[in-house]
Amino acid sequence: MIGNDIIDLSLAKIESNWQRRGFLEKQFSATEQQLILGATNSFSLVWRFWSMKEAAYKVFIQQNEMRFFAPKNFACLLISEKEGMVFYKDQIFYTSSTVNQNYIFTLASYEKLTKAYSKFVMPEFIDSMIKIKLEDLTTFSATEIEQKKSKNGAPFYYFKDILLTRSCSISHHGNYGVFSLLYA
């Protein structure tokens, strides 16, 4: 299982004020808050943590009946510039984040080394581009590949009754769109 999250940093700057009273306390543990406030670029770390939590949640939700909003319960650990881990209840997620001036992209997985394929695409073409990728992988025609969503919103791709994606995650924010998939 995999989950991803993309944050357009120029939009995050406008949409959210991380310095708002209560904003950090509601979503981040005391340790995470300390790291954020002590960081050279606090803004960037706020959103890296957020994307790690969101990506891990998107892995978890694929096997959970109910959606929920509990970012604080997803505890982040930074391993390196890129690598991290997220802990939620008895679960461990491994994350890989790309952080630059423009965006933060995180891919989370139960596996340390995931074979997931990720691609950046224009937000409005995500669905079409997934179908084209699956056509390449399977030889089924893209026009006959269908998206179905689970009860809690996780996307799965099918050709007739054949499930093509073991796990698929879609994220878009501002100018950025991205999909990640594990082929069935």
Next chain:
Amino acid sequence: MTRKELITSLKKIIKPYSQNQQAFKNISEGTDFINDLKINSANLVDIILDVEDEFGIEIDNESMEKMLSVKSAIDIIETKLAES
């Protein structure tokens, strides 16, 4: 405060975060913040903070977990107001 009044106050809070204006116009108790109004999940916390300020209540983590729809938000606000 009646349930109807609560919804009116809540609508004012949600409006700036709502990305689907059509769904916002047709808002009802069944409306989902993320699936229907396309609210960015990072803005859910802003809604929670706005609700706390507006109603003078504190939304604990357990309640926050369920704040995904108009109905659950109203239920939580009603419960917290009754407790205070």
